[in-house]
Amino acid sequence: MPLADPALGGGIRVRKLSHDYQRDEQRIEALSDVNLDIPVGEFVALVGTSGCGKTTLLDILSGLLESLQGEVLLAGEPPSAGRPDTARMFARDALMPWRTAAQNIDFALATRVQDTDQRAQRIQQLLDAVGLEEFADAYPGQLSQGMRQRVALARTFSLQSKFVMLDEPFGAVDAMTKISLQDQLVELWEQTPSTTVVLVTHDLGEAVALSDRVIVMSPRPGRIVADVPIDLPRPRSVKALQSVSEFHKLVAQLWDELGA
Ligand SMILES: Nc1ncnc2c1ncn2[C@@H]1O[C@H](COP(=O)(O)OP(=O)(O)OP(=O)(O)O)[C@@H](O)[C@H]1O
Numbered sequence: 060m061p062l063a064d065p066a067l068g069g070g071i072r073v074r075k076l077s078h079d080y081q082r083d084e085q086r087i088e089a090l091s092d093v094n095l096d097i098p099v100g101e102f103v104a105l106v107g108t109s110g111c112g113k114t115t116l117l118d119i120l121s122g123l124l125e126s127l128q129g130e131v132l133l134a135g136e137p138p139s140a141g142r143p144d145t146a147r148m149f150a151r152d153a154l155m156p157w158r159t160a161a162q163n164i165d166f167a168l169a170t171r172v173q174d175t176d177q178r179a180q181r182i183q184q185l186l187d188a189v190g191l192e193e194f195a196d197a198y199p200g201q202l203s204q205g206m207r208q209r210v211a212l213a214r215t216f217s218l219q220s221k222f223v224m225l226d227e228p229f230g231a232v233d234a235m236t237k238i239s240l241q242d243q244l245v246e247l248w249e250q251t252p253s254t255t256v257v258l259v260t261h262d263l264g265e266a267v268a269l270s271d272r273v274i275v276m277s278p279r280p281g282r283i284v285a286d287v288p289i290d291l292p293r294p295r296s297v298k299a300l301q302s303v304s305e306f307h308k309l310v311a312q313l314w315d316e317l318g319a
């Protein structure tokens with residue numbers, strides 16, 4: 060990898076990363092010798108069988124878990140939980156039930172932006188982008204699961220973080236809602252060209268439809284076994300892709316790579 064590559068210097072670099080967990084007397088090898096470079100602005104999906112270490116890798120990249128062996132750098136710095144340039148979204152939304160949709164987004168935004176008018180404008184834009192313009196004042200308990208995930212998505216992108224880590228963000232929603240959420244995610248990402256996204260997913264169609272590249276991991280201990288470029292043109296519509304043969308070929312290729 061040329062050191063002179065400024066894009067990579069600002070991106071994600073993982074070298075010889077291994078990780079074990081200790082459970083009682085047992086050592087569980089979760090990741091083994093993971094090497095990965097993700098340039099700035101790339102959208103990468105991470106796929107692999109359940110338990111292969113995807114969340115472990117994402118936790119390390121997000122600074123929620125300390126890496127034990129190997130090197131991990133985001134924009135040249137090791138990850139840490141408090142890094143303001145990294146945003147993380149989980150499978151189940153972690154919205155505060157006592158705050159409205161707008162207030163949930165504002166909770167994060169207020170730490171960065173002082174001007175209340177500017178924040179209100181940004182929140183409205185984000186709610187528009189995820190189709191919730193009329194629900195700014197609704198509480199999470201008044202929203203469906205898919206709508207709550209939309210708020211969480213808007214909140215994740217509100218900070219315009221350099222790095223966005225998504226762990227099965229749409230795992231808990233139905234197939235139809237999923238496609239519109241996926242389109243909204245792509246749209247939000249396309250609005251911020253320097254945002255690097257790492258998406259963990261079980262859904263190979265989702266991986267292909269959204270990503271520039273899909274990283275395939277082996278069963279535990281997770282290693283990278285394939286790195287598949289997705290050369291589908293952008294801007295993409297997830298719905299329209301469902302009838303594109305190249306899309307289905309890539310999904311089939313991923314099934315092969317997984318050895319399924
Ligand atoms: N806190 C922990 N303590 C002990 N073992 C753990 C811990 N967290 C994860 N593991 C183990 O590490 C392995 C990798 O787990 P991880 O959650 O990273 O997998 P995953 O690929 O995200 O799986 P899934 O697709 O089911 O979410 C699993 O075998 C799991 O049992």
Ligand SMILES: [Mg+2]
Nearest residue numbers: 113114115226
């Ligand atoms: Mg997981």
